[in-house]
Amino acid sequence: MADFLGSRFDQIAFASWQHLSLVVQCLLLATAIAIAVAAVVYRSRPLSSVANTVTAIGLTIPAFALVGLLVAPFGFGVPPALAVVTFFAILPILRNAIVGLTGINQSVVESARGLGMSRSSIFLRVELPLAWPVILGGIRVSAQMVMGIAAIAAYVLGPGLGGFIFSGLSRLGGANSLESVLTGVIGVVVLALLLDLLLVGLGRLTTPRGIRV
């Protein structure tokens, strides 16, 4: 195992970086999309429940199947990987964003309206900051989940640690095959823990003091 790691250190480091970078970029994109969608639907009860149903169903789609299906429109490489990871990343964030935005004490929103704040400034200056801890919770769940999903992206020749897992599995029993799989799996877990730590730190920095628990 040590030999395996030592001889391929640069390759592993590069793949880890690629993996993390794919996940983080997809998370950023997913957060933006999820908040935008939530902003559109949260004021309407029917739309919110449609969005919640869609996220629930979306989460049941096997990631592996979706990756395979997306090869047709996107071809091999980064684009299908990006699409799949972002799609799955959106779901928990959207769900939490809706919960967070609809859970805000209505008297606070009413007093904001009473002060003459416009709809958009109420959203940006009152509702979003108040829902942020809940949204961030969704981002953390999402980050854990898509770390694993990103590994599947290797199936369509996407970047990241998935390559070690797939190449190891395809020649299981052969030299260094187990080491390869373990490197991929452990790498993903370590990255997930690392990212979670970063997100907790981000939460501390971005949660207003008045609503910290």
Next chain:
Amino acid sequence: MSESAVSRPSTGTISGKSIVLDNVTKQYPGQSSPAVDGVTLEIPAGKIVMLVGPSGCGKTTTLKMINRLIEPTKGRIVLGDEDVTSIGGDELRRRIGYVIQAGGLFPHMTVAANIAIVPKMLGWDKGRIAARVDELLELVSLDPAQYRDRFPKELSGGQQQRVGVARALAADPPVLLMDEPFGAVDPITRQRLQDELLSIQEEVQKTIVIVTHDFDEAVKLGDWIVVFTEGARIVQYDTPERILAEPANAFVENFIGSGAGLKQLTLRRVGEVTLADAVTVHAGEAAASAIEKMERADHNHVVVLDDRERPVQWLSRRQLARLDTLTDVPEDKLPVVGQGATLNDALDTMLVSSAGAALVTGRRDVFLGVITVETVMDAITAARASAAASIGGPVGTNSDAIPTVAPDAPTSAGSSMSQAHDD
């Protein structure tokens, strides 16, 4: 209880604007009867008008239509002399302070940031905003240095409510709307906040409209009270004195609840009634000379004062007969009320002391005179009579309603206001 609104001296200049609701209706889709049915309501500048009524009567809807948080289906709203029915709702609301139960503060912002919201939207510079925040915190009796940087969760309910009032007053709006502002605080805090609101109002003289379901609060705070029933139909729009003395119908009577007479007592102060004379002597005088004075005045009691004119004893003829010289040892349970006390307090003191009368003191506890049960009765009779005689004032009707004032009352517009100043 605090002083009644009508007897409040006007120290500041009126900065409020009048509000007129002209035939305003709110009909929610899918409901057979309108929530607010053709209300025409005139709210005079610089006064406190209380909207009261049972829950679901449309009083809150009426209030929220003033700043168009709820858009009226029909009708006009005039602020000062400007028709604001069709200007931008957000723009209108920046000119009208709004306070809700428990303040409605933004939990993620500091006290200062909460207060600064409207000034910031209006584009004030930082220095001006900071100065205004401190000024407002002083106004609502919170030490700026101590509270400026706190978050709402670090404040008590009463303090949050005060910050809510400060925030609403931030850009010096002419009108303040309050929706059950003191509903969420304990009774003692509520009383304090009510007293403070009255003293703030003395200073700022805004036009204040307050929704409440607590009739006692309405009597205490209101210059005028609107009593609503279902569909925001105005049953009576009058001064607290007149509503207590002459409820328009059984509905208002029920709403006032028991003890209308006692509630009236809270509207008048001891200093406002004519006190009875008393024979006064000073400590150190001989009892015999006190008896002589008492007989000359044909009284049965003398009040003994100390060297600073403060009452120490209240002696009957029989007690005097047993004394040689008068001392300044204070008598136990001497029934004393200050001239700022309400007649209610005075009556209470009399009942407790079982004397049927109480000594009234003024500044520095100097003796002023005696108030008796008869004085209180006379004051009530006079108040009822003057309340009945005074009629007129702002308009408040529904489009298809019969006039809401008592039919037997003479009409002389403004006399209720002049009555307000002669006490």
